[in-house]
Amino acid sequence: xxxxxxxxALNQALREEMRRDPRVFLMGEEVxxxxxxxxxxxxxxxxxxxxxxxxxxxxxxGFTGVGIGAAMVGLRPIVxxxxxxxxxxxxxQIVNQxxxxxxxxxxxxxxxxxxxxxxxxxxxxxAQHSQSMESYFYHVPGLKIVRPGTPKDAKGLLKSAIRDxxxxxxxxxxxxxxxKGEVPDGDYTIPLGVGDIKREGRDVTIxxxxxxxxxxLQAAEELEKEGISVEVVDPRTLRPLDTELILESVKKTxxxxxxxxxxxxxxxxxxxxxxxxxxxxxxxxxxxxxxTGANAPTPYAKNLERAKIPSKERLIAAVKKVxxx
Amino acid sequence: xxxxERKELVDLLRQMLLMRRFEEKCAEMYAMGKxxxxxxxxxxxxxxxxxxxxVLRPDDYVIASYREHGHALARGCDPRKIMAELxxxxxxxxxxxxxxxxxxxxxxxxxxxxxxxxxxxxIGTGAAFASQYEGKDxxxxxxxxxxxxxxxxxxxALNLAALWHLPIVYICENNRYGMGTxxxxxxxxxxxxxRAEAYGMPGETVDGMDVLAVRECVGSxxxxxxxxxIPSLIEAKTYxxxxxxxxxxxxxxxxxxxxxxxxxxxxxxxxxxxxAEAMIKxxxxxxxxxxxxxxxxxxxxxxxxxxxxxxxxxxxxxxxxER
Numbered sequence: 001x002x003x004x005x006x007x008x009a010l011n012q013a014l015r016e017e018m019r020r021d022p023r024v025f026l027m028g029e030e031v032x033x034x035x036x037x038x039x040x041x042x043x044x045x046x047x048x049x050x051x052x053x054x055x056x057x058x059x060x061x062g063f064t065g066v067g068i069g070a071a072m073v074g075l076r077p078i079v080x081x082x083x084x085x086x087x088x089x090x091x092x093q094i095v096n097q098x099x100x101x102x103x104x105x106x107x108x109x110x111x112x113x114x115x116x117x118x119x120x121x122x123x124x125x126x127a128q129h130s131q132s133m134e135s136y137f138y139h140v141p142g143l144k145i146v147r148p149g150t151p152k153d154a155k156g157l158l159k160s161a162i163r164d165x166x167x168x169x170x171x172x173x174x175x176x177x178x179x180k181g182e183v184p185d186g187d188y189t190i191p192l193g194v195g196d197i198k199r200e201g202r203d204v205t206i207x208x209x210x211x212x213x214x215x216x217l218q219a220a221e222e223l224e225k226e227g228i229s230v231e232v233v234d235p236r237t238l239r240p241l242d243t244e245l246i247l248e249s250v251k252k253t254x255x256x257x258x259x260x261x262x263x264x265x266x267x268x269x270x271x272x273x274x275x276x277x278x279x280x281x282x283x284x285x286x287x288x289x290x291x292t293g294a295n296a297p298t299p300y301a302k303n304l305e306r307a308k309i310p311s312k313e314r315l316i317a318a319v320k321k322v323x324x325x
Numbered sequence: 326x327x328x329x330e331r332k333e334l335v336d337l338l339r340q341m342l343l344m345r346r347f348e349e350k351c352a353e354m355y356a357m358g359k360x361x362x363x364x365x366x367x368x369x370x371x372x373x374x375x376x377x378x379x380v381l382r383p384d385d386y387v388i389a390s391y392r393e394h395g396h397a398l399a400r401g402c403d404p405r406k407i408m409a410e411l412x413x414x415x416x417x418x419x420x421x422x423x424x425x426x427x428x429x430x431x432x433x434x435x436x437x438x439x440x441x442x443x444x445x446x447x448i449g450t451g452a453a454f455a456s457q458y459e460g461k462d463x464x465x466x467x468x469x470x471x472x473x474x475x476x477x478x479x480x481x482a483l484n485l486a487a488l489w490h491l492p493i494v495y496i497c498e499n500n501r502y503g504m505g506t507x508x509x510x511x512x513x514x515x516x517x518x519x520r521a522e523a524y525g526m527p528g529e530t531v532d533g534m535d536v537l538a539v540r541e542c543v544g545s546x547x548x549x550x551x552x553x554x555i556p557s558l559i560e561a562k563t564y565x566x567x568x569x570x571x572x573x574x575x576x577x578x579x580x581x582x583x584x585x586x587x588x589x590x591x592x593x594x595x596x597x598x599x600x601a602e603a604m605i606k607x608x609x610x611x612x613x614x615x616x617x618x619x620x621x622x623x624x625x626x627x628x629x630x631x632x633x634x635x636x637x638x639x640x641x642x643x644x645x646x647e648r
Contacts, residue, residue: 025458051458057488062447062481069451072436073386075458077451093478096441097448105429105437106419107642141643165645 001184007177009151010040013158014078016187018048021076024162027054027063028080028117037082038118038177064090064115068098071113071167078162084119084133084171091136098167099142114161116170118177120211120261121309125174127297130305132262137169138238138271144168144192145238149213151181153236156190164192175211195242197249201231204319205249207272208259209234212310216259219315228323238268246272247280254285255322261309264292286322291315329537331604337379337536338599339613341371341592344395346617347404350625351394351411351425355571359628360411363440364425367395369566372591373498374399376539377466377561380547384434384461388449389468391426391440396468402430404620405627414631421634422642442503443469443476446495450482453493457554464550465493466543472503474517483558487524492550494543495558498533500565505577518560526556533561534591537598566590 004012018024025048030037032045032055045053056063060081067077081087087094094115102110121130138145144166148154154172161168198213199220208216213234220230233249235242250256256276258269269290276288291310298308329337348368354360367374370392378387378399389396397407402418410417411425418428426440436452439445449467456463473479474497486493497517501508509515521528527549531542539561546557564586568575599605641647 057484059481059485061478062450062485065444065447065478065482066451066454066485069388069436069448069453070455070458071451072448073452073455075455092441092444093447097439097444101429101437102645103642104419104423104427105431105642106417106422108419108429108431109436110645112645144644 001182003180004151004183005177006151006154006172006179006181007038007040009155009183010158010172011042013155013162014041014044015047017159017162018044018052023074024076024078025052025054026078026080027056027067029056029058029082031055031080038174040177041080060086060090061093064093065097067113068093068101068111071111072101072109076162077113079113079115081115081117083129084117085129085131087115087117087133088136094137094143094167094169095140099140102166103142110165111167112165114158114168114170116158117172118174119171120173120175121293121298121305122174124300124302124305126300130298132260132293134169134171134238135262135267138268142167143239146170146192146236147209147238148172148236149176149210149234151179152183153190153196155183156188157192157236160189160192163189168192171210173211179214190236192237193240193242195233195235195245197231197245198234199230199232201229201253203229203253204255204257204322205231205233205246205253206257206259206315206319207233207235207246209236209238210261212259212261215310215312215315219312219319222312223316223319228319230319243275243279246276250276250280251283254283256284257289257291257315257318257322259291259310259315260293262293263295264290265295267292286324289318289322291318334599334604335609337375338595338605339617340375340399341536341595342613342617343404343620344371344375344398345592346621347398347624348394350621352567352571354411354625360425361413362424363391364571365392365569366567367392369586369591370498370500370533370563371395372536372595373496373533373539373561373563374468376536377496377543379540380544381464381466385463386434386436386449386452386465388436388445388452388465389438390442390445390470390473391438392470393428393438393468394425397428397430397435400430400433400435402428402433402435404624408624408628409631412628412631413633414628415634416627416631420638422638443473443478445469446473447478447482450486450491450493453486453491454489456492457489462551463492464547466496467493468496468498470503471497471499471501471508471517472506472511473497474520475511483520483524483526483556486556487526490554491556492554493556494546494550495556496543497558497560498563499560500563502565502569502577504569507577516560518558521558526558528558528560530560530562533563534589534594536591536595
């Protein structure tokens, strides 16, 4: 086990998969010469050359479509969005083409590609650069959505995403790139659709992923000191969603808090909350509580931004609310 | 281009006739309620797909818009399976899941019918990218209408193709109307092939009613793409004799205009040319008509006999693991 950053973990995954399979290539803005806007692709141009590490013009819809076409005829593209906010420029290609071609073609053409890049809130990047984009995509049948929160998960899930035969939306985080964690040695993968209990507990379940996972773990630590035992469930992929794991945990703790950094209205918390209410209602001792971002664009001002994004304090308050303490 | 032998010329004529009669039958089947949804007929434009696709090898790629019955037929897709797809049946090309606008056929490298205007242009560019990546000398033909050139991805894709020297030929079928909006009401530069200048790629215009002219023009562009990796934009000037879809009020053009354009019916022009050149006789034409009638009737019979897709198929093919 080595301790490396989330960024290095992603870099290793890209490097190992590109070594393993010559059909895998990386394409996006500044992925080559510039070494990646967030340095995720650092050193890849040197190792694999410009044929496989391809700098594109600022043309998200265009190069996403190129990735789709290349995937249809046998390559395995990794398309980098410098930030996932820019994927909106390509959303027609992602939603109308990538996600539907297998279905429309009656199973003839699949689109094995990964669209990856950072998303969610960062530090004072304001409204157009700090959105939790997963909610735009998890609604779409045909797409898989990955939201890794730790270096180990980032590497293992990215390798699985690259080997997957369907289009995968893989959303990283600017705030997580520098975080460190243990990563297994050698080749390993983590299957898509399998969640992970990040901390075991008895009294309440917190469902959280990506940056919110770190917040949840910190809150759990603090609550432990107050004698409250928190279980933290990290779904890791939002589609397919490991509903079994979430339900098992809730059936054990009888209480649930669902977190997300994005705006709450129509957020993933509504989906997870609904699944819990539908399938574990009799086990619940309190209504499912949600801790979400405010229903406003992300502001620039530091204090407003802090208020927009869920905080540890709000999470702790929500946990106490479902416990009625 | 090499001069065509009689047999090849008659094959081209046969193909255009098949497109025409097949689609006339489609209109009939639509009126009978056997075909639903949107049905965009290609009638009037047959020379473009027939001429262009005739220069391809089987391993080349073709991608088109939602007005793609003709392209699929020209590519050699089974008319029976196309008709079954239009009927929404299990034996359709895409198991009845795609319909008229989404014909795909992997066995013929037919990358689909795409129904978001211009959506297929970057995808076709991606197929060409893959050929280059793998060092193959395949070429992609990417078809779209005149309205597609005003979409953003048209620009993005042509820019990338020129920048990366991709083996692709973009064929803009200018039938003069994007749905009901005339080209001159959609863009100030009416010579659409001139868009190529912006990307430093060859741009040409060709009479899209003349199948041999299309073949010649596209043939050179395909060779250029295959040998020299130079992409091209070809504007084929054509005309759609029917409405945009089956629900077309026809308010945007006059009957006189349509009648005038029908004087240059590509099928009639080519038949008359072959007759004048003594390549075919009246009796040959009759034989062809009969042969095609049998093919089309057989397609309808096949589609009629095919079962509806079982409801269990509703959620298959969403993900590969659930195919």
